[in-house]
Amino acid sequence: MKAGKTADHRPVRTEDEKCPLSEMGMGAGDRRGPGYTAPDQDPVAEEAPPILDTVKTQADEDTMILQTERLVLRPWRVTDAEACYEYAKDPRVGPVAGWPVHTSVENSRQVIRDVLSAPETYAIVLKESGVPIGSIGLKFHCDLAEKDDEAELGFCLGVPYWGRGLVPEASREMLRHAFEDLGLERVWCAYYDGNEKSKRVQEKLGFRYMWTTPDVPVPLLGETRIGHVNCMTKEEWQANR
Numbered sequence: 001m002k003a004g005k006t007a008d009h010r011p012v013r014t015e016d017e018k019c020p021l022s023e024m025g026m027g028a029g030d031r032r033g034p035g036y037t038a039p040d041q042d043p044v045a046e047e048a049p050p051i052l053d054t055v056k057t058q059a060d061e062d063t064m065i066l067q068t069e070r071l072v073l074r075p076w077r078v079t080d081a082e083a084c085y086e087y088a089k090d091p092r093v094g095p096v097a098g099w100p101v102h103t104s105v106e107n108s109r110q111v112i113r114d115v116l117s118a119p120e121t122y123a124i125v126l127k128e129s130g131v132p133i134g135s136i137g138l139k140f141h142c143d144l145a146e147k148d149d150e151a152e153l154g155f156c157l158g159v160p161y162w163g164r165g166l167v168p169e170a171s172r173e174m175l176r177h178a179f180e181d182l183g184l185e186r187v188w189c190a191y192y193d194g195n196e197k198s199k200r201v202q203e204k205l206g207f208r209y210m211w212t213t214p215d216v217p218v219p220l221l222g223e224t225r226i227g228h229v230n231c232m233t234k235e236e237w238q239a240n241r
């Protein structure tokens with residue numbers, strides 16, 4: 001069924017078209033981006049010869065590395081499972097973004113395979129340690145980012161690293177990448193009511209408030225929440241950079 005809009009321009013989607021932040025395990029969705037060809041994956045490939053032991057090929061990785069002053073943003077690898085579990089087991093990280101705490105390293109490994117392997121999804125790696133401490137990504141073709149030239153930005157970070165401006169730093173590079181490299185026209189960003197830290201990050205990045213939805217489904221947690229939606233156009237990004 002084709003999506004429509006309400007009078008206040010809130011997108012109306014059928015359940016199967018929705019891709020709430022929670023599906024990503026980080027605040028973004030698990031859908032494939034335009035033109036993306038998924039690497040060959042064997043769902044039971046635990047013993048498959050792991051030449052790279054990554055979910056993407058080396059060629060994918062080489063073209064997918066972004067850098068900031070303190071961070072490298074690169075594709076998730078299956079071998080990052082312990083680092084992923086380290087931050088995702090903390091109940092202060094996932095639930096506020098709409099996804100449950102990870103229950104084991106194996107659970108994190110599966111999330112890397114199933115969710116964090118999506119295109120334009122990056123491990124946030126601290127240069128000084130080389131260890132992933134969070135995740136950031138652009139989600140395409142979902143309830144907010146309906147058009148080919150739009151995406152939704154999502155992120156999360158391990159608690160010990162909060163308050164250093166690391167996600168704003170990573171997000172600025174993601175916005176540059178979105179508008180300059182990928183040629184997008186609009187980037188959306190959203191948060192659930194009460195998530196003041198995410199709200200603050202979005203304010204600092206220059207996102208513009210669009211609307212509030214009173215009953216956003218949070219499927220992985222079996223509840224609904226109030227959701228706030230922000231947006232940035234390419235013109236706004238250019239004017240503020």
Ligand SMILES: CC(C)(COP(=O)(O)OP(=O)(O)OC[C@H]1O[C@@H](n2cnc3c(N)ncnc32)[C@H](O)[C@@H]1OP(=O)(O)O)[C@@H](O)C(=O)NCCC(=O)NCCS
Nearest residue numbers: 027093097155156157162163164165166167191197198200
């Ligand atoms: C939201 C989040 C990504 C922010 O990342 P960050 O790199 O810490 O961002 P900042 O350093 O800019 O901090 C943002 C705000 O968080 C608050 N904050 C920072 N450190 C904090 C801490 N240790 N305890 C409580 N609040 C803190 C401050 O209000 C800060 O705003 P300020 O810069 O005006 O002081 C991170 O808190 C997080 O991962 N939260 C859980 C997952 C989540 O909410 N994801 C987003 C879903 S929409």
